[in-house]
Amino acid sequence: MRVITQQKLGGPEVLTVVDAPEPRALPTEVLVRVEAIGLNPLEARLRAGEFPLLGRPPFVLGWDISGVVEQARTWRFRPGDEVFGMPLFPRAANAYAEVVAAPALHLVRKPASLSHVEASALPIVGLTAWQGLVDLGGVTDGDRVLVHGGGGGVGHVAIQIAKARGAHVITTASASKREFVEGLGADEAIDYTKVDFAETVRDIDVVFDTLGGDTAERSLGVLRPGGHLVTAVADEDTELAAKYKAAGMRFSGIGVDPDPVALRGLAELAEQGGLRVHVQETFPFERIADAHRLLDGGHLRGKLVLTV
Incomplete structure (x- = not known):
């Protein structure tokens, strides 16, 4: 699979797309084939070294994902289920990737009314x-x-x-x-x-x-x-x-955590038409540096999303 990683702290140019082995799902976890990744200002700060949450590079950024369950080592989901969430935050979720291993409790089923792009922009x-x-x-x-x-x-x-x-x-x-x-x-x-x-x-x-x-x-x-x-x-x-x-x-x-009860509340509100997430712009996986340049500029209207 492809992942986006960085070997050093710095500007958007330090983010590179590389090949890596797919992760393994542990018991109670699922493997998610990622369709879209929500980007957050926090990730730009981590990339630049302004906030040492993940320690020193190399590391893989990202938490907000939406995609399809590929393997389920849990009774909560089955392969083919469309899910979204914010796994493992604030620990590294390695979500700038084509496949992510995530605790089943950190994900919920994606509402049919939300596209993968919209759903990935919502969790954090x-x-x-x-x-x-x-x-x-x-x-x-x-x-x-x-x-x-x-x-x-x-x-x-x-x-x-x-x-x-x-x-x-x-x-x-x-x-x-x-x-x-x-x-x-x-x-x-x-x-x-x-x-x-x-x-x-x-x-x-x-x-x-x-x-x-x-x-x-x-x-x-x-x-x-x-x-x-x-x-x-x-x-x-x-x-x-x-x-x-x-x-x-x-x-x-408020220090946000991956609460499944609140995540289901968001999904239900979106399904009822009471919540929509605005995506200012989407970027293909390969243009992660361009997306981070826009993150660095601030003053966004809503969210930026990476499509996989």
Whole structure:
């Protein structure tokens, strides 16, 4: 099979396509013939050495996959089943590959309403948003929710999940993404290049932060008494957590994990028509360096996907 690996840290050019032996499925695992691979900004940081999650090269990046079960050493799936998921995160899943061995519990059946490209784009961003808003945030009917970065990968899914839970959703996004986020269900869109959300938004029940920087700290003033900040980027900031506690607010950091219950919730919501993942662009397997150059540029609308 072909895999995409790197022998050193650096720019997109360090990613190379090579031949490698197929992995073996252990008991309780499946072999998946991969159809599409979702790409995430985290992988660009790992490639460049900004975040030492996988140690030193050589390694194979990637977690988000959608494909067809080729071998099943479990009762949960059979060969031919179409599945998607985020296996093994944060350990290496070696998902930039034509075949991936994955724990059966880290995958669910792909909804017929989603293509493999769409399904592969969903796991990391979808699970981050679901675990942040549903499991931690407890968003429910009538809540006022502020989503920071609503046009991005996690943010555009978070808008839809919050709307599906019955919330009134406000989001920050650039003017160029206003129509996009409103089409996803945002009730209000704030152009962060012209308007300071901290001066215009009030009485928020849950703030969902995907941006980091000073956004989380400045969000303290927009929450109602007892409100809740859920951050996907400042989860280990103990000083910030202490400020929220002192102000009588709740602070939670989300470190995403491959939860099959949440993954099934995402699949069901997509099947019901309440969730769609936006794919800005797809790239063939061989053009992984081009895809990573676009990842490095940031300001994406939704996700990038590699087709196999």
